[in-house]
Amino acid sequence: MTSNRIVGASVPRKEGRDKVTGRAQYIDDMTLPNMLYGATVRSRVPRGKIKKITFGSGIAWNEFVIVSAKDIPGKNCIVLIVDDQPCLADGIVNHPEEPILLLAHPDRHALPKAVDTISIEYEPLPAVFTIEESEEHREIIWGKDNTFKTYLVEKGDIDGVWEKADYIVEGEYRTGAQEQLYIENNGMIATYDPERGVTVWGSLQCPYYIHKALMTLCNLPADKVRVVQMETGGAFGGKEEYPSMIAGHAALLAIKSGRPVKIIYDRMEDMAATTKRHPSRTRHRTAVTKGGKILGGEIEFAVDGGAYTTLSPVVLSRGTIHAGGPYYWPNVRIRAKAMATNAPPHGAFRGFGAPQSLFAMERHMERIAQVVGLSPIEIRRRNFLQPGQTTTTEQTIREAIDLEKLLDRALELSNYHAKKQRFSKDNRMGTSKKGIGVAAFLHGAGFTGSGERNLSSVVDVEACADGSVRVLVSSTEFGQGTKTVLCQIVAETLGLEYDDVTIAQADTGEVPNSGPTVASRTVMVVGKLVQSAALGIKQTLTTSGALERSYSPAEFRTACQNYVAAHGTFRSSARFEAPSDVFWDDEKYRGEAYAAFAWAVYVAEVTVDLSTYSVSVNDLVALQEVGKVLHPVLARGQIVGGIAQGIGYTLYEKVIWQNGRMQNSQMTNYIMPTSADLPPIRVFFEEMGNIHGAFGAKGIGELPMDGPAPSIINAVEDALQVRFDAIPLLPEDIFEKLATESISKSGPHSAGGVQSQ
Amino acid sequence: MTTNISSGGRAKCELSFTVNGERRTVRVHPMERLLDVLRQELALTGAKEGCAEGECGSCSVLMDGALVNSCLVPILQAKSANIVTIEGLAAGAQLNCLQEAFLDFGGAQCGICTPGMILAASHLLQRNPQPTIGDIREGLSGNLCRCTGYVQIFDAVAKAVQFKART
């Protein structure tokens, strides 16, 4: 690779100036003349038939616009994968906080009172709240068997391995729900007029998801729906699917009232009603040799999807494919299922199923190590995937990846061996115990399997009258740096200055569908498309003779100006073409699951205080291979930010459920880390020359979410010599576990799950 | 009512205060939150509502030099006060050194916490021009950021301290 001027440099964020001066416009900062405010009346029960709705007294109901399911012009559903989720409940509710009615009023203060006076009578139906209850089928709440989706991955002959095993190691691991907790709550503004149709502005990740959902809901053709992304104050997956619901609500109120309608959730509503990370349960049964080699295993991965399908099949898919971790499984069977419960649907959140199944894998590796009698380091070394080997879906690793080298460097950076030794000595005394833990993992970039092929994303690059070029994509910026990196790629590709490239607001009226901004795909997939579209501009200019083969940025600008003056602005498009040699079988769940993987080893150091049973993370070394780092400051920001969320996921953030409803839907009782809680997070990149995407970049956004939980819990186990297999792990959990362990007086690792043969 | 109430009441009342150096007068209910008055009456939308309960700090502004959560200030208590919002921090096109540093060192990702965070940092540096990393962690602990994991915010504040020392 030649050295680049712009790619690889930390250029200023495109929208950075607006953000540091307070000028950036988020949805709640926007108002339209004559605008109404909207509110949502929601279910207070987990499941039931709506018997009667009473509008209370003391409210001037004639001043309100009221929308119910019967006002929906199109189909009453939020189109996504399976059309099972209504936009407004009609006769029956399937989870607490399910939307039933919509109200709008010119005075936003009038709404909470009005919502409060509406009382709804239900005939309650039995509800299901856990994966286990859902599996029991005593109550069928969805489809034939409460199951949204199953996958089966099979490789080799798993049934033949058990008798060859020296040890069979079993374990069960659980992860809890997690709230995305973007600091900007969800919000939308919609307008309607019969000529132009519906326009919505909002805080969102995927303009074309909303576009599609609104077409069906409002029964409008594509050109009568326009979706515009405002500056978005954090998303993390949490604004992937639910914004379609809110946009639908705002649109229905706008259609009925003929006025602009703004719906802004407050924090309590946002937390209680919108999606969270899927809770999960993973069971492992693994055949291992005396030497610590994995012969094969069965993995059962189950997630709680909540009441409707939404994105559960896709989350489940990613969790399934990552369930084997960065290890070589000669034989494996992975059964995965997404189960229905009467909770608000769980949804996308950074990592998308992988943090769940990787937590299980990396905890299970510790257990295997203990059973076999090897160190946590050695057990990993002996099982790491090597180039040329295949993953659980039989994808051949073609990258020159060297996981042992990655591991060794992480151990060195964290001073692992010396610390491990020192801690085990020091821990004999005192009430504070230290531990150190490792996690190795991988994260696939881009859509799973055939996803990219089906998406068939398109991007445009435009030559503008002032000689600059403009990128047009539906890929959105919500903090990760989409705008900046895509402009860098174009500037580098065309040999321009960074300031010569701008990017359009994500407005479906103007930008083509470059796919959703999810799955760490933007830089790798969309970046590559943008690169080839940019080359199209250059080609037009050079072929026409306006531009020499070799040119300066100033010459490009002049050529572009002249050309546009003569012929008008023009665009160059690029559409995703799946490489013909990439094979994926959706039926058998086999083949090239991802175009590329990012690889990582994280090492966490913790202290557990036995007076309060609290864990503090003292150091976290994060080493990763993500291909080429296009923007060091943004890349480090993504990693550190993801780790912070990962630490929250592991040690702080617990959703307290009662009958399917979140009880702690406030920032005061749903605990995310503050600036005083995080350790020094030390981020390192290893470039191993693996070329993917534009300028060799792979995905980066989700990876850091996978490592903190297993490395931290492995470190806690190291500190206390007691096993913990569920997150979040709160002081109360450590206390209870230590209390029962000391009562049963059993050794730390004697409890169940191991058979010797 | 016999007591002589010097100000306030239930009806809308007129009150004045200084915002970013300018005298402003509004007619509002005395229990309106400072946050809403800034955003709705004065169109200063830099302060954001993240929680409405004093936890997130995204509504932070300076009131008579002290950092406050504007979601917890009834406007009557801001009468005659001197308020500074993020919009008042830059001198025209010239960014303040904290804004500059946040821009250069990755202190702002999605940007929603940024106005409050920068004001909290500015308040910290006013009281403590040479903060340690511990001071920075404490000074910003009332401002939640979900994107950055704070590390690059600490970097930015530390750099702003250096800029300041140099100039």
Add this chain to the structure above:
Amino acid sequence: MRSDPADYELVAPANLQEIVALLAEEPGTWLPIAGGTDVMVQYAAGKLSARKLVSIWNLPELRHIEVLADEVRIGAGCTYTDLRENETVGREFPLLVSAASWTGGIANQNRGTLGGNVVNASPAADSLPALLAYEAELILVSIRGERRVPYLDFHTDYKKTKLASDELIRDICLSRRFSEYFSYTRKVGARQAQAISKVCVAALGRLDGGKVKDVRIAVGSVAPVPLRLLETERIVQGKAIEPSLLLLAKKIAVAEIRPIDDIRSTMRYRSTVVGNLVAEFLEKLRANEPAI
């Protein structure tokens, strides 16, 4: 925002005299609002039942710290920042300054007041164990005059106090006689900053010849009101701090409290942690005694 500002009245009389007159006129009707860090949270959540509010924020009569020969008088309207910035308070009342420093973030400390913390009377309030340990006294004012009451039994039940409906707290008086005591305080919250306590301990102690001469142990978040552990204090009085005493103190402390399971923690956890921290205090007290 779940309340409508048009439904609420707020007035800001110019001085204390007018305020107590207003409180007396319609007893129980007017809710004082100081820094608003409790009141405004309820208001925004649509849960504030009072409809008439009277601002006492920044009243000079309530916002001063007076250092007298034998006591320090802290105006009820002093903010946590005022406390942290006052030199005498910093030197002589470290328990209170620590509590102030971990009460929310800086913005909260710039607005939240000590008087508000006392009257809001949350069992989890962080300053209250410190006030108990220092054996604070309160000066209450009303149109009827003023009275001085001990803080020890000011809280009568969950969120109930001895404050009459026409009264305000004017001062919180702290005796200076503890300035030489060893002090210990610890807050156990769900995170390092901006956390509501699961358990909070504030304690003072003094040894004489290796024996406990005098101790004060107060805890928050483990009963409907903040508690002095009087029985535990009595048990350790006059004794040498050794392992058997630690065990006994733990046991007695746990018996004195009435923790519950709630959204923030569990009864069992709170009990054990209180015991652990009482023991930790006593051990540190012993370790602190200068070798003779």
